[in-house]
Amino acid sequence: MIHTPGIVARSNIRLVPANHLGDDPLDIKVCLAANEAAKDHLLGNDRPTTPPRKVGDNDDDEGTTPRYGRLLALVDSSLYHERHLPPPTRLIKPGDLVVVFESFNDLNFVYATPGDVFSNRNGHFHHDDFIGRPYGCKIRSRNDRGLGFLYLLRPTPELWARSLPHRTQIVHELDASMIVHYLDIGPNMVVCESGTGSGAMSHAILRSIAPLGKLHTYEFNRMRVEKARLEFEGHGLGHLVEVHHRDVCGKMTLSRTKKRGGEVGGATTAGSGADDSYNVDNCDVNNDDGNGGDDGWGGFQLGPAIAHAVFLDLPEPWLAVPHAAHVIRPNGRICSYSPCVEQTQRTVEAMRRHGFHSLRTIEARLREFFVSEVEMEAPPCGSPPDVLTEERASLEKERCANGGVLPMKSTVGVEEGQDASARGGEKAVEMVAGGSKRRRANKKILCARPFAQMRGHTAFLTFATAGNTPQPDPNENVVLG
């Protein structure tokens, strides 16, 4: 990180000794007032509340008392206030993740590697053609006479979510934006996430907690853990994230009990209380792993009151809620993402029991619009349509009598009549607009309508705020059989 002294540092606003300007009482007052203003300005609401001091009180050892020294250090460090991170690179470098935009619905990704070729139905695209070019460029295929083309974009969490390899169902961008927004995730925060899945949500969180935050993400499937680790490293996010291989719900406890005590499944599940639908499926993976989840206790294993926010995307989030209540900071935010109402209900109940308040369950859907320029044709305004006259009625009668065929004589009359009406119509139109102008009468307007199909449901998002009373570690109550 680059720290550059900014305008405040150049402006020399600092704490000064009271006799900085001289020994005149008014000058001393100027200095003291300046110090107060400096504290206000530099520390803002962070400024420590100090009881008012008197002038001649401890004037001399002001600089020596530790409290004053700390304040001085605080003020001084506030001077280096412009925190510049290196600007994002504009050119594609070897090794970069590049999002390949084939069409709106087809996004893909490549890691730029010299000599490599990316092929799709549009043709073969050589990495050498775009390495060193700016992001956002358009390249054409080398084969097929260059008819196929691609756009290359710099990855954002949104683009990544649309192009990444799905290992599980992912949190889509609308939900991801809601979660980051309502969890108040910002730079330098500590966030817990479970499970990692395909890592789409993790990337959205990582963007927000950069540059010094920490994401603890938990996943019980070892393969996903390893892939996620590789991905984060490859994307240059390794320093922000820790991928834990463990099951935060603590279902390992069950399997452990089962193995040790040799109990039958029925007895074990009965012991677990609320968890009656539990099926011991993933036990082997967890048990064999020496790395994560080895103790089989569940939970986040971080200690109390660590995380600013917790995100749960689990099949049985209510099992993780007690652990989350322990790991979350007072007044921290939690979100649970569940597709089913029943899951949401149980989670809400668990959250209420564990001190969470301000619960709010929401559902959001993105409605996309189809935009089109529609030509509005003016309705025809000419002569009135034919009505049945005496003459024509008799003709018609005659026709019917004749078996549907009119005698030669009368056909002429009808044709004449039709001609006349047609001519009249034309005339009317010409009178209105005339020739070329008639075309212009068809105005074009831009119209929009929602697409006929939309993603109808992803999940219910339950948000809550942690209470201020510390919650016990649920693992302390667990007694292994």
Next chain:
Amino acid sequence: MISSPKNNGISTPPPLLDAITTTAVAVDDIIDPYAARDPLPPTVRPHDHVLLHFADGRQLFAQAMPSRSRVSNNEDDDVVVDGRRGDAKSSHPPCKINKRTYATDVLIGLSYGTVLEVNRDALVPLLDGNDTDLIPDFDDADLSLLRRGGNDDDDDDDENCVDDDIRGRDGDVRIVDASSSSTTTTTTMMMGGDGNVAPDNRDLIDDNTSQLLSYEGVRRLMEEPSVTGAHLVAALISNSSTYVAKTPYSRAKYVRRKQLKYQPRCRIVRITPWTLCAAMHLRDLRKMSNLREDTLGQVLSNANVSAGRRVMVMDGACLGIITAGCVRRMAGYGTVISLYEGLGMHPGYYEGVIERLNLTLLEKQSLRWVNQAEVFCDRDAKRRQVISLLDPNTGYANDVEKRDRDRISWPAPLQPHTRAYAMNALVDERKVNDFLLGRSARFARKLTRHTALELRALVDGCRDGAEDYDCPHDACDYGSAEEKEGRGGAKYDGVGGGGEEKIETSNYHADEMTYASAGGADDGPRGEGGRNGGVGGRDDAPPPPRQCDSLIIASKYDPTATLFRLLPYLAPSCPFVVYHEFLEPLLHTFHALQNYHVPTTPSEGEGGDDDDDIVRENGKINGDIADDDDDDNEKSTTDDATRLRRKKKTTTTTPMMLRRNIAINLRLTDTWFREYQVLDGRTHPNMTMSQNGGYLLTGTKLCPLTGTNELDEEEMREMRAKLGGRRRQLNRLRKKNGTAAGVGSKRKAGGGNERTDDEGKRRR
């Protein structure tokens, strides 16, 4: 020890080393104190703004102001007083709840999430763990006991303090102390199957006579100092003749309704972008263009706002709330350039909104307010202005404001006349202190303010001078300032206009460089190459612009024209978001973006039939061509019809693979947002929901000028030779489209912009 340099007009900063070494402060803390600090302060600090959430949905803003009395205690001969007393803040709006004003100093030091009881004259924090929910606990047991005539002792006590005439019609006033701690909550009690509870509403008679307490009686009770809200609620319930006959759920509802009115409680909620947006949305949604809080979250995510970015925001229509959101998401890393509308230096609205987030200095300094005229004004005029400011000796622009600012030394020694004023006019010691405090605060602000030229350098440094987009939507073409003058300020100038300014790219950069380096507005690294203090800058190549990483527009101006004007400030492959309250303006923007193609450069366009037209028409894009084609440009402005025709031609005849779009990944959306009541067995969506939260147009800018493909020129020529001119090439393309499964068929061949309403195929 701190040495004390005496006043010489020069202020040397005191050496800090000693002070630091005497205390154990980690080195990291010194460099970046905020990194080690909790990004969300857990407790309310003095002068913090907070939100108070009530159970009935009200959300009020409050500021935790230290109480007057604390300062005045030591007032007699104090020099150091609470720093902010000198500010004009003394007239801050008090916290007003139910037409009563409350002191907010109780909030200081409380942790966020604490529940306060709103009493008659004070806010009382509920700190112990028992009954600290937003809805007070209420135990039905006491009431039912009373009904049956038990608990006589309580009865006597209460009757002592309540007048006789507030008894109900049957003289049966019962007042219970409902605040007495009870562990059972209302719901469990009621669900528990109490004997008195009616199963349903079949016997309910709703004739508005069930409440035996009269209005006057309630009023009188409320005025009684010893009667608390809990008493009142209990009195109302015990005097309700139908309460016993209610079903458990409607009992709970009844109690809750009474509690909300007579026992109001509120929770201290931290002001973050979404709580701020929600509260403001509740208060006045038209003023902020109906921007719902979830839409704000989408704006921030879609615009890829994060630490270290440079974000350009223009959110006049939303009272600066998007700016506030960006600042929070970036926490002082990077720069937010917020374009404000109007003539004032700092729009008060924005300030009000931004202030409520309790920003740190870092965050405040990362935010730069820039007048929108810097972006929208006539660039030639701007250039002339800068040239007029050039100092012939140094070759740099003369920034008077900066000179004045740099002349001030901290702690700003008194000038003779000020000294005289302080000594003579202000007799009172306190007045002197206040005056000096205010003066110092003023100087502190002045010293840390960016000058207009510095801000201009910053903004101009974001723009790629080579890019300039003609707003293609005819109705949106407002004409340049110059033309306006010429034609008497006509607003709608027909076709053309927007892009008519002739900018000699290289010169412009040189000038920009001159004043930018003199101003030194942005201390951070600009562009990849950085900047060497502008030494000999005039002769060097122009520095690479440091374009913005995100662009957010939510202004009252036409979104199409605004976006096309601001796109050159956005770096390629970076997202932009346009918010609008209404759909229609965004339709035009969407359509314009979709159909706008950056004209091909002449070198590429040699072979084609229509290329000459393209080049002639848009020659100004390329500096070299601009000179040659001056006449042509003028002609075309006069001859609008020809120009239009030409334009149409170019858009229709350029084959897709050669087109250069400026944006891709376009999406026009709104959000359907629904809240749910989640209770066991009673889960359903809320009865009312927001129907609209505004419309968003999102997209990603492409690299229109330098980034297109590309194969070598020779390959291109070969290709063209094979195909035989563009027209034939196009025809072939069309033919190919006819045969469905061709490799490069039109729809398949990339074409991200060409979204068809091919819904069945839309992959999700």
